[in-house]
Amino acid sequence: MTSDSTITMFGAQWCGDCRRTKKQLDDLGIEYRYVDLEADPAAADVAREISGRTNIPVVTYPDATHHVEPSNADVEAKLRELSLI
Secondary structure (H helix, E strand, O other): OOOOOOEEEEOOOOOOHHHHHHHHHHHHHHOOOEEEEOOOOHHHHHHHHHHHOOOOOOEEEEOEEEOOOOOHEEEEHHHHHOOOO
């Protein structure tokens, strides 16, 4: 689990929701750590531990919350709540 103050996104290039969320974070200029589950298959276990599910993307936030397959509105609301945008 991430215990630092960074946003971490677990995803894969083949995943449309992952590409959408990654683009949203990039477009908003949000700093985050991207964990490519294709390049690091063991990280899928970490993402599953966090979310309890196999769905991606999994996005973790500095306040120890997370989203699984979030909509753009979900991500934006969370970033606003954390005063990141």
